[in-house]
Amino acid sequence: MTAMQEYTTHSREETVALGHSFAKTLPAGALITFTGGLGAGKTAFCQGLAEGLGCTDPVSSPTFAIVNYYRGPRPLAHFDLYRIHTENDLAAAGFxxxxxxxAVVACEWSENCADxxxxxxxxxxxIQRIDETTRRITIE
Structure with a gap:
């Protein structure tokens, strides 16, 4: 297991850029679980992930769709697990x-299915919101 890494970003663009560079380190089939409040920057980080994986589809929050799938040489499945609580729900959503x-799989609201x-x-x-533009991002 790799050691915890902590980053501080000072704009949405820096959060996207961190996601972009982090994508380069991911193996196929990697699972990423996000925690952090509304507006913390999870979708911005996912935008960077998608770009870093070579996906060309525009990235948006999967709140209403449950999953957004971004095509590319290394595809990304971006889940919102807000309304998902059981293994059957996960399976039904294609997780x-x-x-x-x-595919690299990124999950927002992962605490709903943490186990x-x-x-x-x-x-x-x-991703923790420090102020209007500053975020503390912890990866472990």
């Missing part, structure tokens, strides 16, 4: 299918 096909997700050995990313 395990995306992991099995080698299930932990079985997949995720990379945890916590």
């Amino acid at each position: 395990y299918d995306y992991l099995d096909m080698g 299930l997700l932990e079985q997949e050995h995720p990379i945890h990313i916590d």
